[in-house]
Amino acid sequence: MLSRTEHKFGCEDCEFKKMSCLYVEPDSFEEFRQQSIKLSFSKGETIFKQGGKSGGLLFLHEGIVKFCYQYDSGSNYIMTIVRGPKLLGGANLFFKSVNIFSITAMEDSRVCMLDSAAFMKLAIGNPAYLLALVENTMDMFQDAIFNFISLAHNHVNGRIATILLYLHKNVYNGQGYSFTVSRKEIAEFAACSHENVINTLSRFRKEGIIEFHGKEIEIINIELLEEISRKG
Amino acid sequence: MLSRTEHKFGCEDCEFKKMSCLYVEPDSFEEFRQQSIKLSFSKGETIFKQGGKSGGLLFLHEGIVKFCYQYDSGSNYIMTIVRGPKLLGGANLFFKSVNIFSITAMEDSRVCMLDSAAFMKLAIGNPAYLLALVENTMDMFQDAIFNFISLAHNHVNGRIATILLYLHKNVYNGQGYSFTVSRKEIAEFAACSHENVINTLSRFRKEGIIEFHGKEIEIINIELLEEISRKG
């Protein structure tokens, strides 16, 4: 990973810097930043590998990544999908020496790998900063937990509805009601077979709830989708 | 909740105090402790109510509690079950003004309700303490996530095996291989019907994996149970 070409992108208008400097002195942040590594990943590339040594904290400047658990059988479960700018902390990173999940780029992404030791130093000196970052991480977990709750209670109908709404609201926001995800990825997110996703999406289309052309899915009737998400 | 009778139990040998005093001065802790409320809950009583105003942090001195999500339909999903001594932080409490889950006593329990503002003051003054508590919380989440991962991938066989192992290792530890949980609660934890739990437990018994007399379940062949949990 460290042998990849470093791409230069500006640090001046960095969201992480802006957020951090609400809590820490610019000089302290600059020192921290010096320890971090800027990288670009193409769609499909693995950023962190499940079972590998934890690379510490990671700030996703731009792009979309999935948290993916790989079973021994080879099948995958997507725990959550997030878009930058976002700090990717949590059980996968915070305090854990081994990655529980792989983190894989779903779109071309720019990230900064942050040095754990330097982060700890900064956090210890600025507890309010630490609190803000933990809160940020908890938000990400909460999104994932609501998906689990849908998974535990709903049939595939409801699970897919929940996922489409999540993707629309939290990931592909700011681009109307359409986005592009593969059936296979929806299946790995909803924990069902890809055939079931195909059938369900076709049914949703027949009922006028969504429309799609290839991988591009458009939500037509969001109220109905929300009702299916709630009632199963 | 606050109108309940306060039961006195000693603060001298409190696990939370011991853990806290690794990081903070005894005087600071004592000041914090003064703001907290000691309570006892009987089996079945609700400690925190889903949708209610968050009561801040809670230290479970002794007892067993479940984190329970109640759907509109009235059915429940148990996210996790934990035994004291344990700090119950996490998305349900940390930084959230409304409880996502109910927390209900599964056995008679003794808790301290900690004051959020006093906790923040202590945490800001002792970032290493905050880090330790966050790490503790992340551990609890990790246990819950491994259950989700089993839920997403396994059939009921494997989910129930995973749950029995979790209960044996993390909740009813230190009491051999047997414990007492209702079929209904296992069903709510495994996200399936209680009939399915009954059938599965009977099958496990026929195959010599477990034994049970009423609600008391004993693990006979833990290696086989672990294999089912992984593969099944």
Add this chain to the structure above:
DNA sequence: ATTAAAAGCTGAAATATTTCATGTTATCAA
């Protein structure tokens, strides 16, 4: 441009799961 690989699609058979109906056994309070 051609080919290989991956993704999308469909329907039928096999399997898993829930729901329902029914009855038995614990449990708990009056």
Add this chain to the structure above:
DNA sequence: TTGATAACATGAAATATTTCAGCTTTTAAT
């Protein structure tokens, strides 16, 4: 003790889901 309630148990029918086989379309690489 008795009665009410909840939990436990079982089997059959209905439903949901996966698996499989076969096919088309899209995507990516040579």
